[in-house]
Amino acid sequence: MSGGTATGAARPFPGLRVRLAAAFVAVAMLAALMASGISYVLLRRVMLQRAQDAVLTEVRETLARQIPPLLPPDSAYLVRGQLEEALGAAPGRKAVAVPLALDGALELPPPGSLDVPVTREFARRAVRGVVFQRVVRNGTPYLLVGARATGFRTTVDEPWRTTPPMVFVSASLAREAADLRQFTRVLLIADALALVSAIGFALLATGGVLRPVRRLGAAARALGEGELETRVDVRGDDELADLARTFNRTAEALERMVTDLRAMEAASRRFVADVSHELRTPLTSMIAVTDLLAEHAADENGAAARLVAGETRRLGRLVEHLIEISRFDAGAAALVLDEVSVAAAVAGTLEARGWRGDVAVHGPPDLFVRLDPRRFDVVIANLVGNALRHGRPPVAVRFGPAERSGVAGVTVAVTDRGPGLPADLVDVVFDRFVKSDAARSRSDGSGLGLSIAKENAVLHGGTLTAANGADGGAVFTLWLPGRPPGEGEGETP
Template identity: 40%
Template sequence: MQWDWRVWRDRLVHVWRGSLRVRTIVLTVLLSALAVTVIGVVISSSVRANLFDSRRDQVIAESGRAAEQAQRIFTTAAELGDGTDVQATADSALATVQRSTTARYTALLRVPAQDVPRVIDDQASRDFQPGYASTELRATVIASDGTDVAWQSVAVDSEDGLDPGITTGSILDTISAGRYQLYLVYDLSDVQQTLDFVQSTLAFGGFALVALFGGVAYLVVRLVVGPVRVAADASEKLASGQLEERLPVRGEDELATLARSFNGMADSLQRQIRQLADLSRVQQRFVSDVSHELRTPLTTIRLAGDVLYDQREDFPPTTARTAELLHTQIERFEAMLADLLEMSRYDAGAVQLETDPTNLVRLVEESIIAVEPLAEERGSEVRLVAPGGYFEADVDARRIRRILQNLLGNAIDHGEAKPIVVYVDSDERAVAIAVRDYGVGMSPADVERVFDRFWRADPSRQRTTGGTGLGLAISLEDAAVHGGELAVWSQQGEGSCFRLTLPRRRGDELGGVSPLALPPDAEVAA
């Protein structure tokens, strides 16, 4: 299986964003590690500088004393007149230097460009390398003329590789054989070992300190985030309807105050929700009971009204007109009772879908044919635009037809005798129907309330279809019970568009993108 770094990156980002505990602990560890590293580097650098400076001063002092002893040997030999064996004097001086110092390597080299004949051979330890006394150091030693001890840092060969070291240089005057350079090479491995020990101790202490900081952060975050997580879980349970959920109250600190406040809020919400639920049940029952009770007298009134309406031609004109008005209002009253009963079923959760595979284009065509007389009366042309696709869907045809009748009736009422276009389109997962008119349109405030019960955008406006004010509210419920959505777009002076989007198969969820734009593209209508 190929490793995908993007998957792990997404998982880490999810953990980072989703856990306050992880963020707090990681930030604490990183910041403490940074602080410990900075402090460790500063301490290590200071210790290193102090150790090196101390050892350097010791080496320079020791080299100076060794050079003075060697110089006294040459001076004493010259004063005693023992100048016959200058090489022996040089060997004695070099041996004295080796015994009196801790230098690892020694070298006695003649200063070049002297008029005095060479009577003392250059001498150096077996492993002394020319690089231990660089050209720059030799020039400094010669220029000092024996007044100071010059030095430089070098890398000294050892069994384990290279060790740090210091080379010191000074001038010796042999009196009779000219001037010579005395070089002493010191091994600073003991200083390096001390520095390594200090650094390892600092590193171990730093790791331990960072781990301690991480542990402390974990304990603190657990004490603080734990109750917050409990509160978040309790909030989710309250939001899901478990109104009895409460937080445990322990102690008298701020978290205990938070728990008491949360519990008080939950008690208040529970009381208010129960009151609203009781009120809603009373209201729903009242509407349902009134609707059922009104059906019996309405049936009697309807029978009497039909008799009068059928005999209206035998009445005087005024009485005949009264019979027609009575018939119209009885029909409207029946429609209102039917809508109220339907809303009460939705409120009670008693709606059952009867779905069948349905060709929505054919259903739309039938709905358009049903409203064509009203559209012609108002001077509007209803056109169907169906570019093609998967038009068959599992729906309750009666409820979808009711949605279309409401949308088409509203479009005719508010279309201002302009064309009305019905769009049908789909993809493999969803089917969409849009009803677009080019009438008066609605303001943004009206759009927000367009699905409210008994609400009309313009109550004073004459309506052809004689609606009850519940049509769009019932349409919204019909769309929701299918798992779909009913959306609206409107602008004053440009008209309105209602779009119904439904899943093609019952129980599927909409993917979030409708097959039709809102409003649909004008090019589609063309």
């Protein structure tokens, strides 16, 4: 991730299976919740509408049945009692009939006569016809209805004696509310079961989807580890099956390509090894003859003879290096181990090549390590020779005991005060045929010395690294374990 400074360790995203399952469950739960919500709204509307219609129909029918078109004089009190009895007989209902004055004065039901109070505004609207509203009181829903009779006639001389009363009815909706609560609990249980089922189906579905992906991942890892014969089973005709077929075709093409490259590489290595071995014998004779000619040549021919002798020796070193490299490539190089004094081995290497006066040596004289003396000599000779050719004095060899990853061993550092390694060579300095000045067509070295030194270090189970020192110059650091893994005997000379 980018775009800001992290304040803590970034948490990895959940796995693909978790994300797919979460998306599946989210969609399923969204659908279940929408269905539950729509069902609740529709059922609530139907239940309340049904209860409301039943009360309103009963009020209208009772008014029409109990109040005749022409009310006898002074019978309003009797009609009021009949209306209250008829409309308040059902459980959860209360009814109150109040006189209707012709001058517009309103008489409200007495307090407590109904379950919910009647406001004057509601009573005014009830004068014009049947009105209703839902009211929640003390947590219980009620339907309040107000109505007056229509279609009646009054006497001309005494209309107040023949005017029917108004009625107000409060009907409890507690049963409907209880049914809705029960329905809500059922919906919650159904949603919980849907959630559990969605999780189960999601895990099963994503497992089936990701199983081919996991097989492809395992096959890709095996292919990356060099098992080029790896293939995956193709099942079905969907997109994952097409991906598996594509993987198999790619693996087959890669196997053919790698096989061809390995064959070409093996052939080239055999060619180099065969040519090097074939050149060794005539070169040995040529070196002896050219050295003899250079030694006895006259003055005017001495320079040419010495040039031929030097180039022949250089060609001989290149052939020896190629033979050594071919041993490493063929896996034929082996260690002949012995208990060696590091100080004595370093001193012997410098003494044999006449470098004793040019190199400073620092290290404990009593440090002994089990290693191959000849290969150790090759490594030190290549490192010191490289420092003397390409660096500037003082050249120093420092060695001492060192432990890496809990393994005891010895470290040898070769330093100089030259210009150091170019930045573009630090990472490739141990590659074959890499030289400090690639523009030169000729140089004293073959470009294989450091490669051979690296191979010998790895053969011992150690490491060889290159860097530039803080004070200038190149620093080559060799680390060898005190006892190489897989000690063997019998090296091919």
